[in-house]
Amino acid sequence: MTKLEEKQMKYAKLILEAGLGFKKDMCISITCEIEAYPFARLLAEKAYEMGAKYVFIEPRDLYLQAARTNYQSKENIEYYPEFMRAYDKERVDEKWGRISIDSTESFDALKSANPEMNLLYTRANRKATEIYHDAVINHRIPWVVVCVPGIKWAKKVLGENGTLEELWDLITPILYLDEKDPTKKWFDLTKQMLERRKKFNALHIKSLHYMAKGTDFTVGFHKDAIWKGGEQVMDDGTVFIPNLPTFEIYTAPDYKSANGYITTKRPVNVQGDKVVEATFTFKDGKVIDVKAKEGEKAIKDYLVIDEGASYLGEIALVDNASPISVSGKVFTSILYDENASCHIALGSAYPDCVKGGDLTESEDEKHKLGLNTSIEHTDFMVGDETLNIVATTFDGREVEIMKNGLFVI
Numbered sequence: 001m002t003k004l005e006e007k008q009m010k011y012a013k014l015i016l017e018a019g020l021g022f023k024k025d026m027c028i029s030i031t032c033e034i035e036a037y038p039f040a041r042l043l044a045e046k047a048y049e050m051g052a053k054y055v056f057i058e059p060r061d062l063y064l065q066a067a068r069t070n071y072q073s074k075e076n077i078e079y080y081p082e083f084m085r086a087y088d089k090e091r092v093d094e095k096w097g098r099i100s101i102d103s104t105e106s107f108d109a110l111k112s113a114n115p116e117m118n119l120l121y122t123r124a125n126r127k128a129t130e131i132y133h134d135a136v137i138n139h140r141i142p143w144v145v146v147c148v149p150g151i152k153w154a155k156k157v158l159g160e161n162g163t164l165e166e167l168w169d170l171i172t173p174i175l176y177l178d179e180k181d182p183t184k185k186w187f188d189l190t191k192q193m194l195e196r197r198k199k200f201n202a203l204h205i206k207s208l209h210y211m212a213k214g215t216d217f218t219v220g221f222h223k224d225a226i227w228k229g230g231e232q233v234m235d236d237g238t239v240f241i242p243n244l245p246t247f248e249i250y251t252a253p254d255y256k257s258a259n260g261y262i263t264t265k266r267p268v269n270v271q272g273d274k275v276v277e278a279t280f281t282f283k284d285g286k287v288i289d290v291k292a293k294e295g296e297k298a299i300k301d302y303l304v305i306d307e308g309a310s311y312l313g314e315i316a317l318v319d320n321a322s323p324i325s326v327s328g329k330v331f332t333s334i335l336y337d338e339n340a341s342c343h344i345a346l347g348s349a350y351p352d353c354v355k356g357g358d359l360t361e362s363e364d365e366k367h368k369l370g371l372n373t374s375i376e377h378t379d380f381m382v383g384d385e386t387l388n389i390v391a392t393t394f395d396g397r398e399v400e401i402m403k404n405g406l407f408v409i
Contacts, residue, residue, distance in 0.1 A: 007168055008039065010177050011148075012046040014244065017183040019144030020097040021240035024051035027094055031058045032101035032148075039148045040101060062109035066272075069117035077117050078124035088132035091141065095236075098136065098143035102335050104153035110272030115301055118271065122305070126375035137350055138358045139232045142240040147171075147333050156332045174245050174323045174336075186241060190230030197249050199409055200227040204394045207257070208315065208401065212387040214263030214279060219253045219315060219344075222370040223394060224355035227251045229316075245324065247339045250316035252353035254370035256285035258312050262344065266330055266337045266381035273298035278380065285311050287346070302346070308374025314345035314353075320385055320405030334379050342383030342402070347376035 001009075016022040028047055032040040037059060044055040068077060091098070103109075110118065126133065135141050147153075154167040172178050176185040205225070210217040229249035231241050263279045275295030280287050287310045290299050303310040316338065324331070324340035331337050349371040351357035360366050363373045389402040400408050 004165060004168060007172060007177055008042060009046070010182060011175065012039075012043045014175065014177070014182045014186070015043060015099060015144060015146055016047055016050060018186045018241050019099065019146065019244050020142045021234075021238045022047070022050055022052075022097070023238065025053045026051075027054045027056075027091075027096040028052055028099060029056045029058060029091060029096055030099045030101065031060050033060050033062065033103045033106050035105035035150045035152075036101045036148045040099075043099065060103065062103060062106045065118075065121065066110055066113040069114040069121060070112070072117070074117070074120060077121050080124060080128035085128065088129055092132055092135040095141050095234075097240075098141060100143070100145045102145055102147045102333060104147055104156075104333055105150040107152070107156065107269060107332060108272065113272060115271065119301075119305060123375055137348070138352060139234060139242075142232075142234065142238050144240065144242055144244055145335055146244050147331075147335055153333070157329050170327065170329065174327065186244070187231065187239075190241060190246075193230035193247075193249060196407070196409075197227045197229055200249065200251075203391060203399060205391045206394045207392045209390045209392070210260075210262060210382070210387065211389075212263075212382075212384065214277075215261065215382065215387070217258070217260040217262040217282070219259075219312065220257030221251065222254050222354050224369070225251050225253075226353050226355060228350070228353055243335060243339070245336070245339055247322040247324070248316040248318045248343075250314055250350075250353070252349035252351075252357070252371055253312050253315050254285070255308075255311040255313065255349065255367070255372035256370070258282040258285045262382050264380045264382055265384045266341055267294075267332065268334070268337075268378065268380055269332070270295060270298045270302050270378060275299055275380075280380075282312075287311075302376065302378065305376050306374050308372050309347055309376045311346070311372045311374075312344055313347045313349035313372040313374065313377055314343075314379070316343050316345070316379070317389070317402065317407075318342050318383060319402075319407045320383060320387075337381055338379045341381035342387060342389075342405075343379045343381045345377055345379045347374040347378055348372060 030040045040057045047055050149167040154162040176182045179185040207220040233239050261281045268275045273295045277293035279291050281289040354369045357369050385405040387405045391399045391401050
């Protein structure tokens, strides 16, 4: 076995053990782009070796999605087959583990998509998968998002001469694959994150004020807001880590509370277009203006997908000393870049970030708790070494949270 194969096997074991909290006789679905299929197969083989009951690999082809948007009628673009609805329901009812291998090789696939038709497709697909989507965001099933090195991704991160082996070498210490027991290392790390979450929750934060280059921004929170991050625990006791890697603690803001302006510090892919240095201006929670060095039209198109797309659903804090940030690389992957930098998300909130939110079903009930609702959820990285954050608590205290991009609490 080569060194690369050893890393891949170690990574597969980590994803199953830490990412899914694997249990014998578990059923698993793996979603991946075509280029990642060989690793998905390796994952499936490892799962069977560990005692999985059934593993299904579901290839995701964004180029084919683009083709649908360019050739289908409006009626057909919204079609979602009944057998897929049954598949979604069974995965929820039987609590299948879900592994999503993020698309890094087909980063530009949706550039050729018809924007109007792609919007119809997105809306119809999210509506058709609502039951499954709700189970995921409410952590009723174990799930994890990961990335797998491919040659296109290697060149994006490392330049035209970048190789697959070099990218694996770069992410190995970020994922702690160089540790003797990566799974133990990750659960030790999430325990540390839990301690920071406890400190934040004990503060009872009413609002956060961000100050940085291009940023003067304030956002508020419901009195029952809960800071999350690291591991998740299901009702049956299953412990899993939804993102590998993960270095963030996060919560849901009161979706009508954001005011001021905030500028992104890392590029983001939005509807197939690259967005660079976007400055969002908020009033009473809503984005009322946006300017961007690149991709301004893509952002403006995103904001009108539905009402919730122009409001915040997540506030996440990441220390600038995270291994991803320290690497000095821009990964052009939301999973990696969001864990290098503090970020905000436009779109849906995680309901369990407000006490009782995961028990509510209607949009009105969620809105009363300050939770945003949308078919979208896109992260925008806003943290760097110039960022300072001060919290105001519900009892009127001011507490410094971050200074020069680093936690001070």
